[in-house]
Amino acid sequence: MIKKIITVCIVLFIGIYANAQLGAAKAVFTKADTLRGSNGPFRQKWNVLHYNITVQPNYTQKTIEGKNVLQFFDEGATLMQIDLQQPMILDSVVGNEKKYTFNREGNVYWLMFRDTAARYKIKPGIQTLTFYFHGKPKEAVRAPWDGGWVFKKDLNGNPWMTVACQGLGASVWYPCKDIQSDKPDSGATLNIIVPDTLVGIGNGRLINKLALGNGFTQYTWTVKNPINNYCIIPYIGKYVSFSEKYAGVKGTLNMDYWVMPYNLTKAKKQFTDAPKMMKAFEYWFGPYPFYEDGFQLVEAPHLGMEHQSAIAYGNGYKMGYAGRDLSGTGEGLKWDFIIVHESGHEWFANSICTNDIADMWVHEGFTNYSEVLFTDYYWGTKAGDTYLKGLRNNISNDEPIIGPYGVNKEGSGDMYYKGANLIHMIRQLCKNDAQFRDLLLGLNKDFYHKTVTTQLVETYISKKLKLPLTGVFNQYLRTINVPTLLYKIDGKTISYKWDNVVPNFILPIKVATDTAANQFTWITPTTSWKKMKTTNTFDGKTFIVNDNFYINAKQQL
Numbered sequence: 001m002i003k004k005i006i007t008v009c010i011v012l013f014i015g016i017y018a019n020a021q022l023g024a025a026k027a028v029f030t031k032a033d034t035l036r037g038s039n040g041p042f043r044q045k046w047n048v049l050h051y052n053i054t055v056q057p058n059y060t061q062k063t064i065e066g067k068n069v070l071q072f073f074d075e076g077a078t079l080m081q082i083d084l085q086q087p088m089i090l091d092s093v094v095g096n097e098k099k100y101t102f103n104r105e106g107n108v109y110w111l112m113f114r115d116t117a118a119r120y121k122i123k124p125g126i127q128t129l130t131f132y133f134h135g136k137p138k139e140a141v142r143a144p145w146d147g148g149w150v151f152k153k154d155l156n157g158n159p160w161m162t163v164a165c166q167g168l169g170a171s172v173w174y175p176c177k178d179i180q181s182d183k184p185d186s187g188a189t190l191n192i193i194v195p196d197t198l199v200g201i202g203n204g205r206l207i208n209k210l211a212l213g214n215g216f217t218q219y220t221w222t223v224k225n226p227i228n229n230y231c232i233i234p235y236i237g238k239y240v241s242f243s244e245k246y247a248g249v250k251g252t253l254n255m256d257y258w259v260m261p262y263n264l265t266k267a268k269k270q271f272t273d274a275p276k277m278m279k280a281f282e283y284w285f286g287p288y289p290f291y292e293d294g295f296q297l298v299e300a301p302h303l304g305m306e307h308q309s310a311i312a313y314g315n316g317y318k319m320g321y322a323g324r325d326l327s328g329t330g331e332g333l334k335w336d337f338i339i340v341h342e343s344g345h346e347w348f349a350n351s352i353c354t355n356d357i358a359d360m361w362v363h364e365g366f367t368n369y370s371e372v373l374f375t376d377y378y379w380g381t382k383a384g385d386t387y388l389k390g391l392r393n394n395i396s397n398d399e400p401i402i403g404p405y406g407v408n409k410e411g412s413g414d415m416y417y418k419g420a421n422l423i424h425m426i427r428q429l430c431k432n433d434a435q436f437r438d439l440l441l442g443l444n445k446d447f448y449h450k451t452v453t454t455q456l457v458e459t460y461i462s463k464k465l466k467l468p469l470t471g472v473f474n475q476y477l478r479t480i481n482v483p484t485l486l487y488k489i490d491g492k493t494i495s496y497k498w499d500n501v502v503p504n505f506i507l508p509i510k511v512a513t514d515t516a517a518n519q520f521t522w523i524t525p526t527t528s529w530k531k532m533k534t535t536n537t538f539d540g541k542t543f544i545v546n547d548n549f550y551i552n553a554k555q556q557l
Contacts, residue, residue: 029407037408042081047073050186056193059159065134074127082109083171083178088135095129131175143302152301160237170229181355183226201235203310204293224292231308250287254294266317280377286444289351304338306345327390344370352447358403359454365419391417397480421550471505484552510546
């Protein structure tokens, strides 16, 4: 997802301290934050296998009702934490031929699955519970940034509904285990009950359309692959569709497009960027991760989101980001931002997913860089580099990219542009683009459909490139400080060293002393002065750091 960078002052009352990152001030969080963001003891002894969700919205009253049939592997769970945010209401829970009791604490329901005396004598193994719920969910005032249900009308006055809830969480509308580290292993099923005049679209493939005989129709969609809770999304409106078959690296991929009828002609022209995206990303990242579920673009009444196998599209059929170039270079107006960026998340966020949203730079940094790689693939490396460097103007350096763990808190919005610049520097450290591509292919193969930590990703990259990058990751992810290369010119000798860096910061960079020849030399600065000799043609003034490195350079007189 792409977010605007905003500064929010949040006053949180009683709570616990989160672990501080390098360069970050301690913050106080509530018990509710910890329950929401941590893999606490009452989430640990049951693993989600499948969600089977049924939902029926009431457009006029802006309410929903439904049920979630939860299949899970039980390892002896006693008290279970079930997440469902206020003002949604859990009506009842049934399973094992009984009705369970539960108590509410804010946005959590505590369900006694088995007591310590094993009163119900439930044996560990695969279990199924059905959760019935209803209520008026939080409405997204400005989706996708604030999150919640979206109740809009299309240009013809027809109801148009969906959900955008990344960060806020899927528990804003249905009961679940609302943490990224536990995706349903066997995917999900979504049953959408809508008036006969509308269409219900979900993730994956449509497996059934059932006329209920009372003016309503139920559309049933299924996803076979693991999927994030916040990606399971209904789209409801007066949709029409068109399709194509894409010859991908794993065979034929169904690519389906759902749009408003009055946008059909524009969509057939604009969505040609979708197969172009697929070709570029399969080259750089490897196979699209969800062939079994197909690929869909679904027009939405908001800007866009990376809903797995059903990408939300609301870019107004314009090139760039709603008609403008986030890089300010012109390169970003050559393609549709939402198609490229949100689809890039299929690899980074939907397939490779972080356990904690504090590590969301893995999602957003790599996906932001996918825009660079898309530009590179079709218009050349110089165009991609130009786009990347233009994005630096959006970096705030307001707070560290990595947020506090265990409290459902993201780090800085710099995870996008600064994260992409970090990856670009890693690319420079590769021997060539073949090695860099091999790194990306390896990440997507070795972490395919897995949840990860930033430490796993950092270690993987360091080992793959055989470089000590711990200091580099600490600098760019855990502080707000941009490294400064101090240098002195004394005749034909240049002295240089790092300033404003963390301990053990090791970043080789390219420098040049002859702009006409465009000959760059690798140097490896430390925090102590080093010297380099220059050529006889050196003019005694010119010293340039290759601008593919996101650092500052300052001459000492």
